[in-house]
Amino acid sequence: QKEVEQNSGPLSVPEGAIASLNCTYSDRGSQSFFWYRQYSGKSPELIMSIYSNGDKEDGRFTAQLNKASQYVSLLIRDSQPSDSATYLCAVNSGGGADGLTFGKGTHLIIQP
């Protein structure tokens, strides 16, 4: 059974601070990892992809991957109220055709 675990939150972070979101996965064969942002009532929007161990930065977002620990994280620097959303961690195990396995998401609230 492929599982992706996230803390559901809510995670409350003051505006301008760093928000740290975490995710663990069960399948050691997982090859690709994604973070999606989902605003209430909307569909998920891809914000980061990461495929190898280490950090990947894109603007205010940094994704971190540690395959040995089966751990993925997302850091949001200089958090803005517009970052308030649910963040979904998704994993593709083995590169097969059966899509991505998603965590339940972490609800992030940025306090002005």
Place this chain on the structure above:
Amino acid sequence: SQTIHQWPATLVQPVGSPLSLECTVEGTSNPNLYWYRQAAGRGLQLLFYSVGIGQISSEVPQNLSASRPQDRQFILSSKKLLLSDSGFYLCAFYRAGSYNSPLHFGNGTRLTVT
């Protein structure tokens, strides 16, 4: 560019009524297509996926079915809806063969079964 269209955006249906949700993709050929459902307080659950016309794989046994009558068209159906079918239905795709790519989602259909 590759785009995905899904309709309707919202739907309210009585228990026992039929369902048909449609999804089409533009700008690519032979895409892998997916139907996910997101119920309140739960994560995204994969319902069906298709790697080609007429090829449907079911992940969860239930009263829903899927069909792929054309290369870029994916339909989710039910003959008789249950209350438990309420949720946010999302169609998604990535380019054929790019199994390590991210999925791209349509805007979703909010289904309420009353």
